[in-house]
Amino acid sequence: MPVCFGQDDFTTLVEKDKSCGSKRGLIKASQRIKDNKSRQAGLNIVSSEQRAATNFVAFHAVLTPSAIHNLGSNENIRFDRVLLNEGHGYHNQHGLFITPKPGFYLFSVTLATYYGRPFYAVLMKNGARLVSLSGNGQYSGSYLDQSSITIVTKLNAGDEVWVVHMTPVDGSILGNYYSSFTGVLLADF
Numbered sequence: 001m002p003v004c005f006g007q008d009d010f011t012t013l014v015e016k017d018k019s020c021g022s023k024r025g026l027i028k029a030s031q032r033i034k035d036n037k038s039r040q041a042g043l044n045i046v047s048s049e050q051r052a053a054t055n056f057v058a059f060h061a062v063l064t065p066s067a068i069h070n071l072g073s074n075e076n077i078r079f080d081r082v083l084l085n086e087g088h089g090y091h092n093q094h095g096l097f098i099t100p101k102p103g104f105y106l107f108s109v110t111l112a113t114y115y116g117r118p119f120y121a122v123l124m125k126n127g128a129r130l131v132s133l134s135g136n137g138q139y140s141g142s143y144l145d146q147s148s149i150t151i152v153t154k155l156n157a158g159d160e161v162w163v164v165h166m167t168p169v170d171g172s173i174l175g176n177y178y179s180s181f182t183g184v185l186l187a188d189f
């Protein structure tokens with residue numbers, strides 16, 4: 001396969017691409033330059049093909065209704081809109097992440113109070129509390145209260161992680177993309 005790019009300079013690449021006449025050649029050459037520079041910097045850039053082969057796992061889901069109301073004690077918060085679900089671990093119908101492969105995972109949860117209504121919620125792992133978050137529900141004009149947590153934990157295949165609303169009974173959480181649940185595999189073992 002002919003290589004149609006300069007040694008290590010993107011400007012040279014653009015100039016030499018005129019003789020190649022191929023936008024595809026330019027993109028492939030640009031990726032090679034980025035890969036070489038990343039290797040020199042000690043970074044490991046993974047292509048989508050490599051990611052699929054290594055079972056990359058990541059998800060990001062949000063609440064899209066304006067709010068969810070009438071949450072009971074110990075009720076799962078179901079983040080309905082899935083924006084990313086590599087590895088197919090997040091199940092929005094239950095608000096549940098089921099670990100597809102063992103490793104160290106990072107999770108982030110952000111919840112927004114619904115106009116003056118406080119909440120207390122917990123990030124759960126196999127029925128045990130990992131971390132808690134709460135919002136006091138203060139509302140001042142157009143300012144809303146949000147609470148966020150980020151945690152790293154070790155998971156085995158089949159482990160379950162979810163966000164559960166604890167109190168108050170008949171609770172509410174603001175949606176409209178203000179509340180989200182995210183997870184990513186950092187390293188497998």
